[in-house]
Amino acid sequence: QVQLVESGGGLVQAGGSLRLSCAASGRTFSSYAMGWFRQAPGNGREFVAAISRSVISTYYADSVKGRFTISRDNTRNTVFLQMNNLKPEDTAVYYCAARLTGYESRWSDEYDYWGQGTQVTVSS
Numbered sequence: 780q781v782q783l784v785e786s787g788g789g790l791v792q793a794g795g796s797l798r799l800s801c802a803a804s805g806r807t808f809s810s811y812a813m814g815w816f817r818q819a820p821g822n823g824r825e826f827v828a829a830i831s832r833s834v835i836s837t838y839y840a841d842s843v844k845g846r847f848t849i850s851r852d853n854t855r856n857t858v859f860l861q862m863n864n865l866k867p868e869d870t871a872v873y874y875c876a877a878r879l880t881g882y883e884s885r886w887s888d889e890y891d892y893w894g895q896g897t898q899v900t901v902s903s
Contacts (some may be wrong), residue, residue, distance in 0.1 A: 788897030
């Protein structure tokens, strides 16, 4: 069983920044591919970013490329999402997810564990 706990969400003005964190339980965090997804009211869950176990590979949705950065610290069992130049359309609940086998992925059904989510609201 893997538990994921997100933090760092909040209210920010357009153009501002936030850094989300996701702390994972378990002793094999470094063996998980990790992803961030988001869900706005009335919409389905949307891929944001993913990172490989070894930190070598990262993968972004086109809508956030150049503004968001995913990273991880395997010594702290934590994955981060640095969000810069935020826009009102980035408003959503943000979830982190862990994939125990396989590579980093943009498909939510390939992830095995999910956090409870953290709200990000960007005002115009």
